[in-house]
Amino acid sequence: MPEVKEFRLPDLGEGLTEAEIVRWLVEVGEVVAVDQPVVEVETAKAMVEVPCPYGGVVTARFGAEGTELPVGAPLLTVAVGASPVDASASTGEEPEASGNVLVGYGTGAPAARRRRVRRPGVGASPTPDGAVGSADGSAAAGGPAVPDGPEAGGHRRARSYGPGAAAAEGVAGAGGEFVGRGAAPGVAAGGSRLSGSTGPVPVVSPLVRKMAREHGVDLRELTGTGRDGLILRADVERAVRAAADAAAAPPAPAAATAVPAGEGAERIPLRGLRGAVAEKLGRSRREIPDATCWVDADATELLAARRAMNAGGGPKVSLLALLARICTAALARYPDLNSTVDTEAREIVRLPGVHLGFAAQTERGLVVPVVRDAHLRNAAGLSAEIARLTEAARSGTLTPADLTGGTFTLNNYGVFGVDGSTPIINHPEAAMLGVGRIAPKPWVHQGELAVRHVVQLSFTFDHRVCDGGTAGGFLRYVADCVEQPAVLLRSL
Structure with a gap:
């Protein structure tokens, strides 16, 4: 049986914590070789192609073009050994991973192999891009275990010790954010404590959790529109708009001095290269x-x-x-x-x-x-x-x-x-x-x-x-x- 490997957005160096998907270079069902570029992403520094450290058949992609992902978020899954991608497959051997953890550089040594672990009672559901993720938003549940070392996309394994430690085992993501295989009671897989009942929240990706945190949205109060109640990005955006409409009040007299956007105004997100330039120049003006x-x-x-x-x-x-x-x-x-x-x-x-x-x-x-x-x-x-x-x-x-x-x-x-x-x-x-x-x-x-x-x-x-x-x-x-x-x- 082929083993499904998950490849996460690797550490891109220079303190970069996120990247935007510009263009997918492979399709679901396509055969990829070890260290073959699979996606082109734009960081705050440059446009780079990300090579996959596994060889096999692409079974799922996470995120559409234009989506911004944090370091450590799932990029795609590969069924290793499902197709003869190199000479080793013809001998019945499984292709080895390169251990690639940094864009453009391979470790040259295969990553340690881990058995897949399925948690009973946790189902899998598809993401909007056809990827299969776990019901609590972490790719490990109901899928491949997250290994130590390079296979984890360059992130260290985080373990909690004491009561509930087994449920809180996972991977520490960018900025110390916890992306785990389930969570301790009352704690979401993204690391934010939730009100109401305990247990995991069905969220499609770490990006959705990040959006919810930034806008103060309680995920337990949302009804997901995805399959099996999965909470999608659109659900969070809808909640943010509803909160803004509810808080809207008649404009104060001072608001007349503000410049209205007007009909047909175009809004261009300050992210990627343009966002990095804006931040750096703004800081220069503030400090120097x-x-x-x-x-x-x-x-x-x-x-x-x-x-x-x-x-x-x-x-x-x-x-x-x-x-x-x-x-x-x-x-x-x-x-x-x-x-x-x-x-x-x-x-x-x-x-x-x-x-x-x-x-x-x-x-x-x-x-x-x-x-x-x-x-x-x-x-x-x-x-x-x-x-x-x-x-x-x-x-x-x-x-x-x-x-x-x-x-x-x-x-x-x-x-x-x-x-x-x-x-x-x-x-x-x-x-x-x-x-x-x-x-x-x-x-x-x-x-x-x-x-x-x-x-x-x-x-x-x-x-x-x-x-x-x-x-x-x-x-x-x-x-x-x-x-x-x-x-x-x-x-x-």
Whole structure:
């Protein structure tokens, strides 16, 4: 008999706790191989494909496209050994799982095997996507047991000791949320204590429990519209709307100043990448007392230097790479700007290396890939790495590690055809250099009026880290290097 394995949304790293299903890559009944990508999800950091650590036949999928799932929630179930997915099946052996617990990386060792355990009296019912889940919303009841180690999707096994410990055994999910095989009396499988009678509540998924907690909905007061009384997401949403309607009162006079949404208004959820950007920028504005200074610089000589570099053959050096090299040289002179503020310890933490972030526009919005150890790279090396990260950003293949850990950001908003800007610091960094478009303008050069290629440079800095003198010195040095690239020779 084939053994049904459950694959849960694995830990995606970098503190990510949820992801949105963008596109299923497999169908129910389809044969999958070990480590084959089965679903494409969008996290707050990037779009990634999730590989399944089991080989066999897909028996169920949990969640439709567009559904947001927490880490540890069931993704799909696979009947291992139900179809010859590799050579081992022809010998009667069961295909081994890879133990994959992190997107893009396999452990290389099979996970420990556990026998399936069925609890008497607990039936199974289908989810809206055709998946089969347990009546209390946990996939373990009436299905495969949740194993220790990698088979649990990268989550640790949680056990309660003392009275009722056997009923409360399960898996600790994201943020310590309890997703168990049943629950102790009066406690839901999601870990929230419920009023009224004891016993499990028939809920379709952890997402439904999360919604109920966030909106203060008592699941025991709901009548599920799913099969066998299963509580669906629509049931919770209906209860939330009913509560909002009941609490609605005639508008107060002050409400007349509010801007109504109006008919036909479109609401766009702030989640995924856009939500992460909104949260980070909002936090930057709340926490960082920033200030901005700017200067116009004659970039004619910098453009000439780039043409001379590229005329010699070999890989081309981009203008952004030259500006990045100027930034690393300036940060070597003004190391206070390559730092972060530890607010709890009331300390400025000066960082040893420069991990340079740069803004890249993609179809999914603006992202900031990070060039690691930029201070150790020359212009050619910076150009190659920037090109690699830009291509990965446009194709949606950046990893969470590619988007985190920056210490300073270079924002080339000139590509949008604008001259200047006052950028928001990329929290928790201390500064950002903005570069406007390079355009021909009248300029006094060597005492005479001439047409030169001029660029506006803006510099936004955390005023807790330095004063205007340090910021002005940094920006002036950058401008001098733009106007006279030979200044860089001193630091090469």
